[in-house]
Amino acid sequence: MNRRRFLKDGVLGVGASALAGAAAQEAELSAQRVTKWDRVADVVIAGAGASGLCAAIMARDEGASVLVIDQNHDIGGHAMVSGGRIPLGGGTRLQKKFGVEDSADKVYLDHTNARNQELRFSDRDLVRVWADENAPTFDFLLDNGVKFDEVMPTLVNEGTVPRLFRTVPYSDDLNVTINGSPGSGLVRALEKSARAKGVEILLSHRLTRIVRESAASGRVQGITAEFQGKPVAIQARKGFIIATGGFTSNVAFRRMFDPRLTEEYQVAGEPWSRQPAEGEMLAMALGAALWGTSNVASEHGRTITKTRHIGARYGYENLRWNPGSPMFKQAGGSGLTVRTYQDVVCVNQFGRRFWNELDDTYGYLNACVGRQDDSETRGKLNGGGPIWAVFDADGVAREKWDPKPPNVDPNGWFFTAGTVAELARKIANPYQSKPMPPRALEETVAKYNSYVDAGKDPEFGRPGLMFKIQKPPFYAAWATPILHDALAGLRTSARSEVLDIRGQVIPGLYACGESAGGFALHGLPRVTVFGRIAGREAARVRT
Amino acid sequence: MSGPEQTAPDLPHDTSLAVWDLPSPAIAGRRATVKAGIACSSGCNLSGARIDVHNETGQRTGSGEAGSAPWPGTTSLYWVELDVAAPDMPGECAWTLRATASGPHAPATSMVRVVVAAAPQHRVTIAVTEKGSGGPVPGVDVRVGMFRGATGEAGIAQIDVPAGRFDVVACKIGYETLSSTIEVAGDIAVHLKAAPASEPEQPYWM
Numbered sequence: 001m002n003r004r005r006f007l008k009d010g011v012l013g014v015g016a017s018a019l020a021g022a023a024a025q026e027a028e029l030s031a032q033r034v035t036k037w038d039r040v041a042d043v044v045i046a047g048a049g050a051s052g053l054c055a056a057i058m059a060r061d062e063g064a065s066v067l068v069i070d071q072n073h074d075i076g077g078h079a080m081v082s083g084g085r086i087p088l089g090g091g092t093r094l095q096k097k098f099g100v101e102d103s104a105d106k107v108y109l110d111h112t113n114a115r116n117q118e119l120r121f122s123d124r125d126l127v128r129v130w131a132d133e134n135a136p137t138f139d140f141l142l143d144n145g146v147k148f149d150e151v152m153p154t155l156v157n158e159g160t161v162p163r164l165f166r167t168v169p170y171s172d173d174l175n176v177t178i179n180g181s182p183g184s185g186l187v188r189a190l191e192k193s194a195r196a197k198g199v200e201i202l203l204s205h206r207l208t209r210i211v212r213e214s215a216a217s218g219r220v221q222g223i224t225a226e227f228q229g230k231p232v233a234i235q236a237r238k239g240f241i242i243a244t245g246g247f248t249s250n251v252a253f254r255r256m257f258d259p260r261l262t263e264e265y266q267v268a269g270e271p272w273s274r275q276p277a278e279g280e281m282l283a284m285a286l287g288a289a290l291w292g293t294s295n296v297a298s299e300h301g302r303t304i305t306k307t308r309h310i311g312a313r314y315g316y317e318n319l320r321w322n323p324g325s326p327m328f329k330q331a332g333g334s335g336l337t338v339r340t341y342q343d344v345v346c347v348n349q350f351g352r353r354f355w356n357e358l359d360d361t362y363g364y365l366n367a368c369v370g371r372q373d374d375s376e377t378r379g380k381l382n383g384g385g386p387i388w389a390v391f392d393a394d395g396v397a398r399e400k401w402d403p404k405p406p407n408v409d410p411n412g413w414f415f416t417a418g419t420v421a422e423l424a425r426k427i428a429n430p431y432q433s434k435p436m437p438p439r440a441l442e443e444t445v446a447k448y449n450s451y452v453d454a455g456k457d458p459e460f461g462r463p464g465l466m467f468k469i470q471k472p473p474f475y476a477a478w479a480t481p482i483l484h485d486a487l488a489g490l491r492t493s494a495r496s497e498v499l500d501i502r503g504q505v506i507p508g509l510y511a512c513g514e515s516a517g518g519f520a521l522h523g524l525p526r527v528t529v530f531g532r533i534a535g536r537e538a539a540r541v542r543t
Numbered sequence: 544m545s546g547p548e549q550t551a552p553d554l555p556h557d558t559s560l561a562v563w564d565l566p567s568p569a570i571a572g573r574r575a576t577v578k579a580g581i582a583c584s585s586g587c588n589l590s591g592a593r594i595d596v597h598n599e600t601g602q603r604t605g606s607g608e609a610g611s612a613p614w615p616g617t618t619s620l621y622w623v624e625l626d627v628a629a630p631d632m633p634g635e636c637a638w639t640l641r642a643t644a645s646g647p648h649a650p651a652t653s654m655v656r657v658v659v660a661a662a663p664q665h666r667v668t669i670a671v672t673e674k675g676s677g678g679p680v681p682g683v684d685v686r687v688g689m690f691r692g693a694t695g696e697a698g699i700a701q702i703d704v705p706a707g708r709f710d711v712v713a714c715k716i717g718y719e720t721l722s723s724t725i726e727v728a729g730d731i732a733v734h735l736k737a738a739p740a741s742e743p744e745q746p747y748w749m
Contacts, residue, residue: 339716392563393616398684398716418582418613418620421559425584438559446655453567453658453689455710464712464720466684470563472580473616 034211037222037235041067041200043538044223044236046207046279047243049077050183050524051513053190054137054531055241055538056199057144062539064238066198069205069225071278076178076187077245078269078514079524083318084167084182086141086148086524087156090134093142094165098152102161107131110159111521118300119157121292123518129494130519130529137529138165144193146186157521178272179325186524205232210240210282210509220286220508239508239538242498243531246486246514247277255382257296257488260369261304262383264431268305268316268484271330275486279515283490286509287500291491291517299362302484302522304369306360309335310344310389311408311477316484323406333409336401336477342466343395345448346479349385349432350374351424351441353448356462368481374440386431389479390423390445393471403475413478420445423474431480445469489517496534508541510534555649557584560594560642561620562653568660568689569629577605580614580622581642581651589621592644596627599637604628609642633661658689663703666730671698671713671721674738683715683737687725713737 042064045052053075056066070077089095089102108131114120119127142148146167153162167185169177177184195201205225211233212220222235247253249270254261267275280290296303308317312333321331338344341357348354352374355367369384396403408414412430417423421438428435449468451457457465490511491499498509512530519526558581566575581592589609596605605627614620630636635658642651667687671680671694679698685691688709692700706728713721718737725733 342714342720416616418580418617419559419561421557422582422584425557442559442653450656453656455686455688455712464714464722466686466712466714466720468565468567470561470565472561472563472614472620474561 034222034224034233036233038233039067040235040237041065042236042238043067043241043535044234044239045069045241045243045535046223047077047245047513047515048072048075048191048201048203049243049245049273049513049527050079050187050190051527051531051534052077052241052243053187053194054140054528055243055510055512055535056194057190057197058140058532058535059539060194060197060199062536064539066194066535067200067202067234068194069202069207069223069234071204071206072273073204074178075191075201075203076184076273078273078275079183079187079527080177081179081181081269081272081319082183082186082524084184084186084524085156085164086138086167086186086528087153087159087164088134088138088525088529089159089161089163090131092135092138094138094148094150095153095163097150098162100153100162102163104131104134106161107134107163110161111157113158116158118298119520121294121298122520123292125494126492126519129533130521130526133529133533134525137532140532141186141190141528145189147189149182174322174324175326178327179319179322181319183524202227204228207244207278207282210286212286212506216287218507220506236508237543238541239510241496241534241538242279242283242490242509242511242515243513243534244275244277244279244515245273246275246489247280248483248486249274250277253277253280254296254483257293258303259382260384261483262380264383264386264480265304265369266313266480266482268314268319268482270314272327275514279511280490283498283506283509283511286506288498288506288509289491289501289503290488292520293488293517295487295517295520298487298520299366301487301520303487304362304365304481305484306364307335307338307479307482309337310479311336311403311414311475313409313413313478314482315478316482328406332411333405333413334407336399336403336407338389339399341389342464343399344389344391344477344479345444345469347388347390347441347444348372349388349434349436351436351438351444353444353460356457356460358462358464365481374437380433385433386429386478387480388427388476390441390469390474390476392469392474394467395469396475398467408477415476416473418472418474420474423476427476429478485522486514487517487520489515491518492516492530495537496530497537510538555647556587558582558589558642558644558648558651559584560640560651560653561622562640562655565655565657566629567691568658570662571629571633571659572631573629573662575627575629576624577627578622578624579640579642580617580620581609581644582617582620583644583648586619587646587648588619589644589648592621592642592648594623594625594640594642596625597639597641598630604638629657630659633659635659660689661705663690663705665704665706665727667702667704667725667727668730668732669694669700669702669711669713669735670732671700671735671737674736680715680718680737683713683718685711685713687711711735
């Protein structure tokens with residue numbers, strides 16, 4: 001074959017393949033094309049959490065018909081079990097009531113300070129509009145029935161003006177509030193207002209597809225969802241809003257940002273709310289871009305957190321599961337709240353200490369998720385594996401713990417034994433890949449006790465050594481760091497429109513809440529503001 | 544250390560030892576008490592098991608038999624309080640505890656390191672008050688070098704030590720840990736002011 005012939009055939013070959021591929025793709029799209037909509041609304045929202053509910057009410061206020069789906073059996077998302085902290089400023093009605101002077105400009109300047117290690121990677125286009133919408137959003141919450149603890153607001157987030165108000169729990173009924181958290185006062189009030197205004201909410205509906213005119217162009221027309229195993233097609237005449245709550249529960253997705261975050265890391269808010277990234281992934285299939293991805297590994301904020309409640313699966317510091325919660329069976333245990341890590345040593349799955357347990361910085365967290373291996377056994381290549389807090393009867397007495405269910409979960413997350421060697425033998429957990437070597441744990445405890453005698457920890461520099469671990473029974477409690485904030489997500493415009501990887505708007509597609517990226521602000525102030533913006537902008541689309 | 548890790552029915556059951564309430568420090572030339580318990584990985588009743596203590600030269604310095612009731616909070620840790628002779632000279636020593644039980648049980652051994660100090664001659668009186676209010680702080684764990692004590696209702700701990708230079712550490716949940724260094728040449732009084740530790744930024748809800 002001569003060169004000319006080769007090139008001709010080659011080019012033709014590639015072209016033919018490409019044409020065949022495009023045809024196949026078009027045929028597949030045609031097969032997937034929705035020919036009959038089961039439901040229709042002007043604005044359709046996936047996610048009935050804090051952001052989705054704000055979007056729903058705002059869109060309804062703008063005159064749109066609104067339909068919200070949520071995969072959970074109830075509304076609220078992560079916000080239901082949150083602390084209800086909503087530091088919005090700019091001159092809210094409650095700020096004025098307490099004589100606090102503030103402005104949108106002050107809010108903007110406070111959240112764009114280059115010295116702020118948590119926020120400085122944020123997209124300032126987003127921060128600017130967020131600042132401008134602070135006060136209107138807070139007053140919107142008041143207008144929609146959200147009750148706040150009316151005490152003088154406090155400073156947070158390195159701000160210069162007191163802005164922090166906290167919602168109050170919605171009721172004393174755990175079947176309503178799920179765990180008695182103040183966040184219930186936000187989402188239950190918003191739910192009540194939304195329903196009263198005519199928002200329709202479909203629970204137990206899982207988002208399965210975003211329907212667009214074609215894969216790479218055209219408007220988003222609606223979605224498909226799954227309800228009790230059956231597909232439901234929902235047309236969105238004006239827009240579809242992703243408010244699905246982030247990606248933290250999705251191991252493959254979160255590892256795009258930090259490969260260390262393997263399967264052993266549990267997620268705050270679970271088992272009540274999961275954040276499986278379904279909104280992000282479906283949008284990315286349409287070409288959507290991610291934004292602010294460095295925020296996940298900035299080592300500031302609450303991406304990874306030190307466990308505060310040990311001996312149960314979910315030990316996020318500000319969420320301790322109540323035995324009376326309807327979710328308690330799934331949570332498994334409340335955990336023993338650690339007043340001081342002085343009363344424990346933390347060991348890896350090989351029974352070895354690895355860091356100063358009193359360290360509350362990312363230094364400790366990095367050590368936990370870092371390489372953990374053993375002289376005899378090759379460790380996990382990614383992730384640090386389980387971390388166990390080991391302590392004795394004297395530690396229990398000092399902490400005033402009652403190390404029994406429901407405070408602890410003996411089904412893989414808490415163990416007790418008469419000797420240290422027996423304790424190691426008992427540890428069995430889905431993430432403990434190999435049995436903990438009893439001798440290694442014995443050596444670790446003996447070495448630590450010798451450091452207490454000497455008053456110095458030459459290995460890890462733990463200060464103020466006071467207490468040996470020697471009096472039986474001995475305990476091992478799950479103390480593996482737990483994940484919280486997503487801090488990255490879909491790229492959006494200042495109008496909450498989703499942008500593709502070329503920076504172009506995907507018409508009819510919006511994102512807010514934890515699913516939207518670019519602004520590393522923790523929690524409710526971000527998700528409420530952008531929920532409201534997304535709802536308003538989607539409703540204002542002219543069709 | 545634990546026994547061989549074998550679990551087949553025709554092999555010895557693993558046993559292991561716990562050793563606690565070790566004197567810290569032991570006083571040179573005096574006798575000391577220590578508790579030791581033996582547990583079987585299969586949960587067998589090991590009451591009557593013999594536990595011996597040997598010093599670094601192999602000399603038996605204490606011995607006893609595990610009692611009939613397991614240690615509180617455990618299901619099968621059979622224990623005994625042993626009376627052990629401490630070395631005559633200050634320093635650090637190693638005690639080896641060896642437990643032997645009847646039946647299919649492998650012996651268990653454990654080596655513990657014990658610090659031996661000269662007999663105390665002086666009294667250190669430590670008063671802990673709360674920074675700000677000035678009120679006494681009871682229940683503070685205090686160590687003066689190796690020697691330990693705790694403050695009573697009046698916020699005072701009395702700890703006897705030999706002459707020398709010591710690090711003092713005082714610790715109580717809810718307060719910042721205190722530390723200082725003292726020189727002891729006679730009876731001495733130390734006043735520590737404990738600052739309440741800052742509470743977490745957020746409480747938790749349940």
